[in-house]
Amino acid sequence: MKFLVSEFMMRKICFGVIMLFFQxxxxxxxxxxxxxxxxxxxxxxxxxxxxxxxxxxxxxxxxxxxxxxxxxxxxxxxxxxxxxxxxxxxxxxxxxxxxxVLKAEQLDEVVMSVSKWEQQKKDIPQKIVSIDAREIAFANPQTSADVLQSSGKVFVQKSQLGGGSPMIRGFSTNRLLLAVDGVRMNNAIFRGGNLQNVISIDPFTIKNTEIIFGPGSVIYGSDAMGGVMNFYTQKPMFADVDSLVLTGNANYRFSSANTENTAHVDFNIGKKKWAFLTSLTYNDFGDLKMGRHGPESYLRNTYTQRINGEDVLLTNPNPEKQLPTGYDQINLMQKIAYKPNNNWLFHFNTHYSQTSDYSRYDRLIRPNSAGDGLRSAVWNYGPQKWLLTNFQLYKKGKGKFYDGLKVTTAYQHFEESRNDRNFGETTLFSTKEKVDAISTNVDFENKKIGNLRLYYGGEYVFNKVGSEGTQTNIETNSIARAASRYPDGSTWQTVAGYLSGEYKVRPNTTLLTGLRYSHVWIDALFDKTFYPFPFDNADLNNGALTGSLGISWFPKADLQITANGSTGFRSPNIDDIGKLFDSEPGAVVVPNADLEPEYAYNAEFGVRKNFNDKLVFKGAAFYTYLVDALVRRDFLFNGQSEITYNGEPSTVQAIQNAAKAYVYGLEFSLEAFLTDNITITSNLTLTEGVEEEDDGTDSPGRHVAPTFADLHFIWKNQKLQTDLFLNYNGEIAFDDLAVSERSKAFIYASDTNGNPYSPSWYTLNLRTQYNISNAFKATLSLENMTNQRYRTYSSGIVAPGTNLILGMGYHF
Missing domain, CATH: 2.60.40.1120 (Carboxypeptidase-like, regulatory domain)
Incomplete structure (x- = not known):
């Protein structure tokens, strides 16, 4: 018995030892x-x-x-x-x-924007810039427009604080394409004037931003003439184990230049097969304060206010404060992912963004015709709203004609409005627009044909525009109908198919080519109640074939040479054919139903040289020729060169296929990895552009940015990252200023001859991030340390003066 007990105890002890060993x-x-x-x-x-x-x-x-x-x-x-x-x-x-901590000279990343499938960046012949979540968190930008600007490779114009209109290689607004998770954001009323739709994208939710320089029409169709900006947002994360896993982030940011207070929270619930990601951000921006050292003409010396039923011109007690510019914004995102097995993945995503009313600052500083006051008492945008819901299906495996399949269906709803009232007048003119957009994309990847990878697919997009106009007597509150900005109920739709191929000629040589055919229809019926248009409707029906061919060649392991030729197109949209609005003081744009697509022909050459992993130089040269360019020019409306609009005699203009244009330039970047801790980076962009009129006269391109550059000295270790950097913009003299910009002298400085021009400027800045622990991070930035007073080219609002930015982030 004693022996049995002892044996039992021994077995128990052995079992315990084994269990302890495994633990x-x-x-x-x-x-x-x-x-x-x-x-x-x-x-x-x-x-x-x-x-x-x-x-x-x-x-x-x-x-x-x-x-x-x-x-x-x-x-x-x-x-x-x-x-x-x-x-x-x-x-x-x-x-x-x-x-x-990631090295500065990290390996070439994978990019998705060029084909909608993962490709090695080194195989892409076009210039493509990636900005990842790590860089965005360090830059701590207020809006997604600032995300683009922080790259040092994209120029951004701002008409007001709630704005940000990117310019790439002489193209802007509706000649550039915005996409969110591969869904086209451009709609039928994206205009040729400056746009602020990019601010609807919450920078806290961005996982990666990819910017394609040059035409991207083979994959994205109309509007992708000058480039594509694709924002990929964070994805729900699945759990590695069977139990539920909860993670999240909380952030706060304060900026002194506009007394910004921003709060953000997101959390992810993950299981093996299901994952949920929820994000919420609230921004509160106050009035923006400009710098101290710069042109006196930029100061906001007076502003308007309605007192006792009258408009009064008041002296601004602090002329450096731009009244009124503040606004607030809320962004929501909800994502649900389901992964039944390793071959199927389903995503259902919802994004929602809404701003408060925000002033169009450049319109509020326009002088009146007498020059002794301001023209407008009120000029503001109503809430800008954007809703995107989309369902995405991913399938990988061995299909008969594909290795990968993506199906994306999306619904978007846009709302925007404009409200303006002249000083001393009692009538408030308002227009309100709504766009409902649905889209379906089917994309395939085929990797089975030796060294050839094929990408092909199709797209359908439908937009319906709702537009109404009102005029309100602010004393009696009576409301009457007025002319709408666009034909109410008009539609824009497109169907397209594309084929793209990546062929590995040799281990060091890759060819990338593609073709796309797009067909576009417009149907718009005009209301003649307020203006006797010389036509009843506009029915456009046109197609376009675009293509690209490029090569990426590594003659040596440390040397890359790229060359690319591509075409792009933009079909007229509802904004082009049907818009009625005041474009500038004393001018009104009227509809024009007789329009054709515009085409761009682009050539690009690039080089990348790596010097012993210590110095990397990149350079690109490009030339783009634009034909049948859609531009705003003087026009006759029922034989008249001038009509009365909103009570003011105005010169008639319209969008027309009236010009050719060419843009060319050079882009350089340099990265020097001095040690594992010290890096120097720099970017330089030089662009020139000219519009050629039908009569043979030339004028500078409106969206051609001045020379701009930056220089960064970066030091980092496991805990601390510091970036001391210089931003620079060159001058645009009066003779190089676009004709349409010369008429807006009130936003420009004056040269020695009294003519408007855009002066050069620079800012010195410091940015730091400190990892208090693996969970806590703190950021401190000091922008424009020398307190320069400057306006970026074509911008209505003056840039911030010295700006202290404080941020805290917590990961759980």
Missing amino acids: LISAQEITVRDAENQEPILNVAVYNLDKSKTVITDFDGKCNLSIFDRNERIFFKHISYQARRSTKAQILKQKGNIYL
Whole structure:
């Protein structure tokens, strides 16, 4: 009996020892993560000092440290990250996580915008710039327009604080295409004037932004003439284990120049097959204060206010404060993902953005005809609203004609309005627009044909425009109908198909080519109640064939040469054919039903040279020729060159196929990796452009940005990152100023001859981010440290003066 008890006890002890052994083994499993985004890192080499003990992290960033002694020094090394060392005891105290910081000279990333499928960036012959969540978090931008500007490669114009209109290679607004998660954001009323729709995208939700320079019409169709800006937002994260996993972020930001207060929170609930991501951001922006040193003409010396039923011109007690410019905004995002197995993935996504009313500042500073006051008492946009809901299906596997399938269906709703009233007048003129847009995209990837990868698919887009106009007597509150901005109930739709191929000619040479055919229809019926239009309706029916051919060649491992030729087109939209609005003081744009598409022909050459992984130089030269350009020019309306609009005699203009244009330029960037901690980067963009009229006369291009550049000195270690940088914009003299810009002298400085021009400017800035812990991060930035007073080219609002930005972020 004693023997049996003893045997039983021995078995129990052995079992306990075995269980303890496995628990110890399990407890020594750690995860190596990216210090910025907390994501696991694959293929990290983990070894001791003499490399006699080595393990590698798996797909989930995990490895087991059981072979290492408790206080043995352990090294962590990955080609894309800074090396780190620690001990097993220290790592286990940190709940089994160790964090690595990405090197500045990280490997070439994968991009998606060129084909809608993952491709190596090095195989793309076009210039494409990526801005990831890590860079966005460090820049801490107020809006997505500022995200683009912070790259140093995109010029951004602002007419008001609630604005941001990108310019790329001499193109802007409806000649550039915006996309969110691959869904086209451009709609039928995207205009040729400056746009602010990009601010509807919440920068806190962006995972990656890809900017294509040059035409992208093969994949994106109409409007993608000068470039494409694709914003990819964060995705719901699934759990690695069967149990539910909750993670999230909370952020706060304050900016002194406009007393901004921004709060953001997001959280992710993940299971094996289901994942949910919710995001909420609220922005409160006050009136913007300009800098102290610069042109006196930029000061806001007077402003209007209605007192006791009368408009009064008041002296601004602080002329550096731009009254009124403040507004607030809310952004919501909800994503649901379902993954039944490794071959199928379903996403249902909703984005919603809404601003308060916000003033069109450049219109509020226009002088009256006598020059002794201001023309407008009120000029503001009503709430800008944007709703996007989309369903996306991804399938991978061995289909008969494809290896990958994506189906994306989307519904979008846009709302915007304009309200203006002249000083001393009692009538408030308002227009309100709504656009409902539905789209379906089907995209395929085929990797089965040797060294050839094919991408092909189709697209259908339908837009319906609602537009109404009213005039309100502010004293009696009586409301009457007025002319709408667009033909109410008009529609714009397109059907397209495309084929693109990537062919690996040799291991060091890749060809990329593609073709797309698009067909566009417009149906608009004009209301003649207020203006006797010389036509009843506009029915446009046109097609366009576009293509591209490019090569990426590595004659040496450290040298890349690219060449690309492509065409782009833009079909007229409802804004082109049916708009009725005041474009500038004393001018009114009227509808024109006789329009054709405009086409761009582009050639680009690029070079990238890597000098021993210490210095990387990139350069690109481009030339784009635009024919049948849709431009605003003087026009006759029923034989009249002038009509009365909103009570004011106005010169008649219309959008017309009246010009040719060419744009050319050079783009350079430099990255110098002095040490693992110190990096210098710089960008320089030079662009020239001319519009050629039918009568042979030339004029400077309106959306051709001045020379702009930046220079960054970056230092970082595991805890701290610091960026001291200089931004520079060159001068645009009066003779180089577009004719349409010369008429807006009130937003420009005056040269020695009294003519308007855009002066050069520079700012000196400092940006820092400190990792208090793996969960807490703090940012502190000081922009425009020398307090310069400047306006970026064509902007109505003056840029911020010295601006202190404080931010806090918490990851849980």
